[in-house]
Amino acid sequence: MNSSVTSKEIFKDKHLERLSRLIEGDQLELTLEGLTGSSQGLFLAQFWNAFRRPLTIIAPDTLHAENLLGDLRFFLKHHKLRQQPRLFPSWELLPYEPLSPLSEVSGERIDLLYKLGTGQCPILILTVEAALQKLIPRSLLDQMTYSLKVGDTADRELLEICLSENGYERTGLVETRNQFGIRGDILDVFLPSHNHPVRVEFFGDEIESIRHFDVTSQISIEEIQSIDILPVHEIVLNKNQVDSRIEKLREEADLRGIQPNRIEELTEKINCLKSFTGMEWLAPYFSERMESIFDYLPDSTVLVMQEPDIVKEKSDQFCGLVEEEFDRSISRNDMVAPPEQLFLNTDVLFENFRKKPVLNMAALKLHDDEQSAVVAFDIKSVPALYNHFDAFADSARQWQEEDQKVTVAAPTKGHVSRINELVLDKHLSVGVESGLIHQGFHWPELGVVFVAEHEIFGRSHKHRHRRRARSTRFAKGFQDLQAGDLLVHVDYGIGRYSKTKELKTGLGSGEFMEILFSGDEKLYIPMDGLASVQKYTGAGDSHPPLSKLGTVAWKRQKKKAKESILKMARELVKVYAERQLSTSHVYKQDPVLMQEFSDSFEYVETEDQISAIEDVLNDLENDKPMDRLICGDVGYGKTEVAMRAAFKVVLDKKQVAVLAPTTILAQQHLNTFRERFRSWPVSIDMVSRFRTPAEQKKTIQKAKEGALDIIIGTHRLLSKDVTFSNLGLLVIDEEQRFGVKHKEHLKKMRASVDILTLTATPIPRTLHFSLMGVRDLSVIETPPSDRLAVKSYIRKFDIQVVRDAILRELDRNGQVFFVHNQIQGIHSIAKLIQDAVPQVRIGVAHGQLQEQMLEKTMRQFLDGELDLLLSTSIIESGLDIPNANTIIINRADRFGLAQLYQLRGRVGRYKHQAYAYFLIPGTSVSDDARKRLEAIEEMSGLGAGFQLATKDLEIRGTGNMLGKNQSGQIATIGFDLYCQMMEETVRELKGEKIETRIETELNLQIRGFIPKDYIPELNERLEFYRRLQMVVHEESLTGIIKEMKDRCGALPEPVEKLKTLIEIRLLCQLLHISNARLNRNQVSFQIEKGTPIDPGKLAPLLGKRLTILGEFQMILTVDVGGWKENARQILDCLKQIRETLDDES
Structure with missing residues (x-):
């Protein structure tokens, strides 16, 4: 294949001589110019292949680093590397920001440092910021590393001490990184650098097995042979040295005039020997010395500086920022180490470069090839292809005439297949390979041309592989039970959990659960009777009275609830039966075209997604009307399910209508559908207030005449003047956000067309199961594998917090949402932000803006022309901007839990760490608001929406989900018992046999x-x-x-x-x-x-x-x-x- 260009082709004799002199140390520096686009990746891949020397590459910023990483992986995929090229991440914090880096980031950094020291990282890329930051010394990292191997012996007491000193927290159930647990001969530990936690099983002191286990099921999934237990943080608090280190800290604090109470608070935290926020800024006080990345590099390393001029400029800028932020920390009276102890400066950075062979790489060609220290290449950029395959075909024919080999890099096998078909159709001699490069190039001297797929079709892929990994555990049963929690006993009613107690029985003593009922009466439940006990989840924040033992009140409550459930279940079963008697259009199977459309999907589907797609396609091929709900967390791929359904419907010459609750979401769907269907002859348009009346009228006419395949819109689609030539499918996004009148209209439509409803408002799984058989529902709960949970902070409003959050995002070339839900005063907030961060480009968006201005602002933000979008909650649903990874929500106490969750879902849709700041006023907030904020902070894991569904029941009730009457019944008997009774009732009404379980x-x-x-x-x-x-x-x-x-x-x-x-x-x-x-x-x-x-x-x-x-x-x-x-x-x-x-x- 073309990407496996040989090093002999690249390294001509004159190049090879200069490179050899560099490798042998006869020449310390060589500059490579003219390496445009992804050609730097090709050159470095072949350089590594020719000389097999470790490479450490300094990139100007994260964008350069990530682009080069992708290019290297593409060009090295045919070579056998023990380890893929790796990116050494920066902390993604402003200097001296009073926060700690995320555990995943610290874990990856420490893992890479360890691998560097043991020769396991052949190619490392890092940004200037990461290179300037000092690190714990290599000797200390080696000292704190504890290796375990199957068959070896380990001192288990020493191992437990090691885990604690390395920053791991002991817990009963290991669910998150940096935790460990011990049960008998089992050690569970979640290492920060591993995707799954590890289980070590001992026989005495001998390690019998080591295996990864699934964090959700807690069951082992694969055997491994060894692990290295590394420190969790880039600072080690060793109990043998704490006293002397604290003394050193006090002396420094006295010299700086830090307030004594601040130092006392700090020393108290340090004495606990546990991690605390911001402790990394004290690292020099807890280490004999600090080192840099250069101290970890193998002696044979070749250093590469990408764009040296930009690297120096970025280094100077960052060093200036360090000094500025240090001064701010002093004014805040923070105790932190001074810049010279935590960072290198630009001069020292470049001094380190003079100690090893250096390749300088630049895209611009500023010299000829005659100078001994310069190699100038004549490499051309790929000409603009105008996002059209015909333009590419014309260019490809011209390259072929010049005897150039052309390769297209496509992100998935499906895309490879699709492009190969187009290539064959045009009779082109073009290779197509699976993979990503960031920018194409033409290297005439080698006779090769590489083109990125997005340069042909106008789409830049941010490819994500998805794995089968369930979201955060939802139904925990008794795993989070605490004294004082309410319980429901099926036979005795609602009581309060007190404790467990040893009581004597006929066979000795036994463990019993003590439950308190009304009048301080106690009931002792043996452990073999726990099947009758459930945790109480109510409907609202008011708690029910405790039941009284020895009365019939509880039986009456259950009877009343049963009657109410029966009434609701009858309605559900009636609707279900009517649908079964109705008939609808049966869509033909077209596996070839359907597969072609599926293959063009830019991501790898999850099993949940595949299952939901199969459910929908099976519904469409059935003669019963479809009425299916797709329930999935924000950003988990519901829209793709809808687009597969739409494609199938359009293939049968029928129309599709997509209904969205807001204009902005309708616009997002229009963009998404047009992008997804761009290679197919499908006409798509929209009606919303982003369109003029004349444009809307024209679109509606086309829908009526059958000249439009897919029409997207807000409730405008439900107007009387909107008719269709042959409507087959209606897709409804977030139906619960439409008004009563619109819902009645939709109810009538259900009898005549297939309906697919999408919602990111999750439904508790217990309710889902209880309604199975009367409500067609598909759940998508698998997150993308490289997506990180959004880091959430609750803060009192402080412009300094806002400033730091914005600067951190701008520093990595990202964008920011700022939500201020009052139009009055929104421009004052804009001025406040602009004064604090003068360089930020701000756009304001709210529902009262003129349509053209609102659309223009949203388009500018989408295109990256604005850094910060200051808006009301109109951005709550559906907006998908991968480059926006910080959201700041002002007066978060005024939002509902589901709203907060939806707003947080606007960020974290790409592989970068995302941040959400929930700002509250300096005054106290209401109890309900406090509960909501605590819940949103607690539910920070991926797929936490199902947890939110249950938590929302406790805070807000079930009125929206089941109606006020049912909400009252749930409050009386508890949600789990309600669902159990609902399931039994539905099955009875459907005539299913329900076996009575004998209690033995x-x-x-x-x-x-x-x-x-x-x-x-x-x-x-x-x-x-x-x-x-x-x-x-x-x-x-x-x-x-x-x-x-x-x-x-x-x-x-x-x-x-x-x-x-x-x-x-x-x-x-x-x-x-x-x-x-x-x-x-x-x-x-x-x-x-x-x-x-x-x-x-x-x-x-x-x-x-x-x-x-x-x-x-x-x-x-x-x-x-x-x-x-x-x-x-x-x-x-x-x-x-x-x-x-x-x-x-």
């Missing part, structure tokens, strides 16, 4: 339990008890036991007994046995009505050992032994009875 009491002189030393964490123990007691199938039991072994180690005898008792209970419940009791050598079984057992067929089964007493009792005689032997005989008996039932069936 076992008295077999076997005591099974989970020992505290096996699962020390109470909440985890309670959750395992609850799940085990809710098991209804052997497969489920096997899965939980397998998980328990994986997470906690080999089963101790008490857990083996518990497992055996559950196996017996499952068989008894299957056979309708309500009681099994062992007395001496006899087990009596009490059989209930409805049993599948035929007593007449049992007599010959076990001979004299089994006696039938009447219709509802049988006695099994056992050979008395230990508990295992007794249990084996009971299980054998029950299994043989079950087999007779299997034979009959």
